[in-house]
Amino acid sequence: MSEALPKTADDPRERVLRAAEKAFVASGFHGARMAQIAREAKMSPGHIYHYFESKEQIIAEMIEAHFEEKKITVEKYREAGERVVDMMIDNLSDSVAAKTDPFWSTLMLEIVAEATRNPAVATSIRNMDADLKARVTSYLRNDVKQDDLESRLEVFVALMQGIGIRNILNPNLDKEAMTRILQDVIEVLFRRDA
Amino acid sequence: MSEALPKTADDPRERVLRAAEKAFVASGFHGARMAQIAREAKMSPGHIYHYFESKEQIIAEMIEAHFEEKKITVEKYREAGERVVDMMIDNLSDSVAAKTDPFWSTLMLEIVAEATRNPAVATSIRNMDADLKARVTSYLRNDVKQDDLESRLEVFVALMQGIGIRNILNPNLDKEAMTRILQDVIEVLFRRDA
Amino acid sequence: MSEALPKTADDPRERVLRAAEKAFVASGFHGARMAQIAREAKMSPGHIYHYFESKEQIIAEMIEAHFEEKKITVEKYREAGERVVDMMIDNLSDSVAAKTDPFWSTLMLEIVAEATRNPAVATSIRNMDADLKARVTSYLRNDVKQDDLESRLEVFVALMQGIGIRNILNPNLDKEAMTRILQDVIEVLFRRDA
């Protein structure tokens, strides 16, 4: 009779979240208007409140969905066994492309900025970030021997997230050159002793 | 008799800018209220408009001042001659401390996020960022021989700005360990062929 | 079933225009507050903006409606054929009553005063006034032979609008006596040579 988790394009909640995402990227969490989200979701403003308690809640769920997606991306590395770092390097070009997609980098920025003022969001993304990092750390352990691996991962993640910011400040980033240089950095971060 | 440029704590424009900075960090550009800024600046809301045309202008001037300060920081490297990279490494611990100061990293985040929706701000900070990068590139040229120096600098700057984001997502960052690892990264970025 | 143009008391736009009219007469265009208009229209201030872009627009539409009404009044003279001047004289008492209604004379004053500082309003009411005058002139042509008819009409209109002002400066105007005297003036304006 009824689907359990209809996370398709027809699921109205999903439609709102996607619409909100778009609006947030275009105007920021505070600049985005419920009316704008409603229009994009092809739903009346009033009806959104049938699915979400408030704009705040939409923001919160959207952020969660964002991390859920990242979790899936990260799970690929679980299969890599002892070849995680190789896989990282192989995927570098795609990773840089993802980080420099204005849509995602803007969203990431918006999320982190929101965390600096909304304690609930801060707690939530810190937990999710820790979870993500713990996963990656455990996968990397198969391949990497340094005992300061966690800090090394922090450096690597900082670098990748920083690239998102750089792309905003300098949209003419030479991504190919950067990918090449990043390979060296990864080597030094995770292979020095190998 | 009378100071020409009283950029002291008594200069009312400066007082407003400092107050705005605080309010922006606490609530974001859009969340900050003029009344809040006025209270913090010990000035009536109306009087702020004696010194600034609009909230928008306060944001713009605050951003400019922020970059002006960075320019001064960067100028230290001008004197370093052929020992720029050494100086970078020597200063690493201070640089990391600066990047992980929640006040400044939050402000930076706010600024970059604003750039993604306010074209005037985008143009302004891109110009200022380019200027800053050009300066550093020219100082590095004395010490670094790689022809892809610009991209290497981009990677380095991404890393440093990314650390600001990391500190928000993980306030328990092991700064000492990261400083140590960053030394290796700097070596590989700017010394590999030397 | 649904009405096409419900210009009744239930049409919310009409309700706002009527409320605005009242408020403008009581306090002037600038003195009238949106809250006052909203209260009078039994509508929240915010909701007014569902129907009108701005207070300015309400003023503009109210002025237009005012002229539209005048156009209807004037059209009666179209049917009069060669007996326009007779009709004018027959209607004189009503015309004087209309011009001395404090509500309408105050509104007219407000409109003309607004025209002296708002160029958009000036253009608008000049066009509408010219249209009105052209109509009356063409109707009068059937009955009146003077070639300076336009100037004669200007004199007549000045007189009628001036009565509105007089009524404000002297609310005890002897309207009957004036109507009698006005008959002579009309005769001399439009009948002298007849």
Place this chain on the structure above:
Amino acid sequence: MSEALPKTADDPRERVLRAAEKAFVASGFHGARMAQIAREAKMSPGHIYHYFESKEQIIAEMIEAHFEEKKITVEKYREAGERVVDMMIDNLSDSVAAKTDPFWSTLMLEIVAEATRNPAVATSIRNMDADLKARVTSYLRNDVKQDDLESRLEVFVALMQGIGIRNILNPNLDKEAMTRILQDVIEVLFRRDA
């Protein structure tokens, strides 16, 4: 040592009143800003309050001064004895010119409009208008025999003030033609039986 009534250009009160007049014509009573008046009067905003209690008071005094001037104009007719109407006709062209001066017609409009909402102003200008009218009536009595003279004067004054409005609604008024036609009207108003 000190002049009794220094109504010269140096009298600061006079300077403020002249400045206010200008500002009121340009922007209306409510649109005119104290700062604008102060600038025009070459005086600081604060200092204006040394001479006037409030903007309201400036408006009130300015209106009074305006009528005082009119009183002087009207007094010319006192000397005319039995030739008042002749004098009126002789002066017609000047009178029309005065009424169509945008400065004065705008000011008159502003004053009458203010009277419709400010009861103090209403009382004041009604008294002054009555005084003026009584004077002119008494002078006309020497020349005019009709017993409805007061109403005839009302009609005449309505006509002249109406011309001010017409000039705003139609700045291309043919003043010469109108002057000619007005002569006929004056004749019929004040000479019919003579």
Place this chain on the structure above:
DNA sequence: CATGAATGAGCGTTCATTCAT
């Protein structure tokens, strides 16, 4: 499940007036 009309608190900003000098 769905609409969109309706609300009203709260914003950035203005400006008559006051105050310290």
Place this chain on the structure above:
DNA sequence: AATGAATGAACGCTCATTCAT
């Protein structure tokens, strides 16, 4: 007599949210 910096109440307008249907 004179300044102009400073105040703060009040405005037009916006928009997240609610309500009648």
